[in-house]
Amino acid sequence: MSTDFAFGPFAIDLQRGALFREGRPVAISSKGFRLLEALLGSPGRVLTKDELIQAAWGDTAVEESNLSVQIAALRKQLGPTAEGGDWIITVPRVGYRFVGAATEPTQQIAETKTFAAEHRPSIAVLPFLNLSGEEEQEYLADGITEDIITALTRFRWLFVIARNSSFTYKHKSLDAKQIAQELGVEYLIEGSIRRSAQKIRISAQLIEATSAKHIWAERYDLELTEVFAIQDEIAERVAGAIEPELLKTEGAQAAARHTGNITAWDIVRRGIWHFHQVTNENHLKARELFRQAASLDPELPEGHLWLGRVSAGLVAYGWSDNRPTDLQEGMEAALKAVQLDERNPYAHYSLAIVSAYAGQFEQSISAARKAIEISPSFALGHLVLGMALLFGGRSSEAIAPLEYGVRLSSYDPQNFVWFNILALARLFSGRAEAALEAAARALQVRPNWRTSLEVLVCCYAQLGKWDEARRCARQMVGAVTQPDDVLTPLRTHNPGWAEDMASSLRRAQI
Template structure:
């Protein structure tokens, strides 16, 4: 017979099917705040296995992961899911999809990083809304520098709406134009031009995100739109260094990553309270290790993990911070920590593509190839 402790364990397994639970985590679930012998956990697992029996292929529903813990290996479907699978899929599909195409830079070619950085800032700001899905940077940036019809881009990306624009810098002033287009008929939902000082650029991506959200769901206009603005500290030099680093990062070359890391380090030193500086330092450190470009993997790994952890303390609601912590830990031989961080990133933003990517990678690193797929 399974008692209350066993049911607590079973609920934890069913709420996270496929997840590997280390023994300490499971003991915290069943005996929170109480020191008990590990044998108590073994007894409860044995009771659950007896209750559940074996699967059709003879395997156990709860499998042992050597030297780590346990995981629930069977499929899980709630009554609501099993009764209305098409409705759940329909709800997901009914959320409008937005593509943010790379903004053009007008004038100085060496300011290309400004346009790319602003585009990525807007994607980040939009990803905080749960009411629509946002095409990831990797897919949207395939159109960078190409003469392509906006409606064609929307069709290729499967997007209902497209945001496009341009950036022009003159001395310390920026002119930013933006158009939000309904790809179903090619009509302009809204268009705006911003003339502003460089110091005011922090608010622009958030205002554009507000306008996009308001055009789709007017009642959401003021509900969540200021989270991104809270991340900024007003240090323009650090902000600019991060955008330069992002530009080098996306070249995906050894020289580009090393140059980006130098810029992110400078940004962290100049403005320790800017979360993006630490997020990107965590990401580039993991990348340098992943691509085999590190001469001191242990040192670089620690720098990445520490930077990403600091980013989370600065802004725990930013999915990118948890993503950075996940990928840094994935390449720090801590895949279970990476899994947990990736799950947190997805919980904050369910359509966050990078979160799903690193969750798959982390599961692969734990030996769960099927779940990774």
């Protein structure tokens, strides 16, 4: 079989496990990719259902309906041929046939590889090791690996190597740098599973291939009650957790580059690095970079969506000189991002966070839910949903999405905000002890942050622990202050809660 294929406006890169249309990546599932590869390898020939099931699922027993679903999705992704028909036709009671003529697109593949390398960080998930000592557990390690690959493909800014390429390294002892060079990727995820009775331990780590630096690592101990639920949970946790780590790393690399003839996306990545420093000066620098990117390439959704996010951040942290103007700029940018790419969860998150600080809570909730619908493991979608619900006075409903969001993204540099929001959701729902735990975690992430200390005062006051409340109140005197704070929408739209907080603070300061 040829290494690569082209047909119509499409090119398929078998090494990377990627499909491109006119040079741009097309989202495709790993099973859909395997089906397409099999069909392209036998153009004009009818492949039986059994042959295709073997190609996509191997020896796993599956219903024929699974094949029908995957073929239907593949047809939708490819769209019609130049003549208006389907690329894949059904042969009743037999199977399917690919009707296009496949060629070897050496130049086209080279161009698509260059596009991918220049526009998106690339990553491969290596087969997780089975440390259980039981061969029958091998399927579990493979299943978790494949689910993580699938989960990562939902992050559209990330170029993910497909399963058929990653799994060529199963049981091979090669170092990360060599594997990354062979696959042409910048990052690798390695991991292992160990099962004991009804418990399972999953370890995962993210590696920057060139330096072999470990960027992120985590271990999960879970009950093995239902295998596929475990796989889904691990995949979502890992995918959610590495996202902020990759954004920070990619942004830092872009910021360190020389300032020559750079693209709008390079400018966005530089801005992302400044954004994640979470200081007044860096937020202002990030805004200027995002404005520059949006002006340089008005059709690039990322420039607009990050402009929306930083505008909301400036307002939330009290760094805005003109709150209404900044919110208007952020709202227009976020709406533009959604218009340009309605399948981008970050665009909907941008709209959700700006709407939350503009007091438009129903719009914020709707945008957050859309982001989650597009990408179920998108931590920020769950977090902003909880924020909008809390600001809108629905504290009990806010708890679940906030808890899920911080669990998905344990290392987000702005978690001091989300833990404070979670603490208040719990506090106003009558769960003061749990609220105190979240408030304490917020202070650990960003020590001496005035809002965190204030929330701690309220939690201690609710529990009748006035000595601790007074201690936190005294710390507030030398804490980081700002003309406004992240809780302004909550106070403005929930005067009863605002008075309860103010009353606790007054009593603690006596």
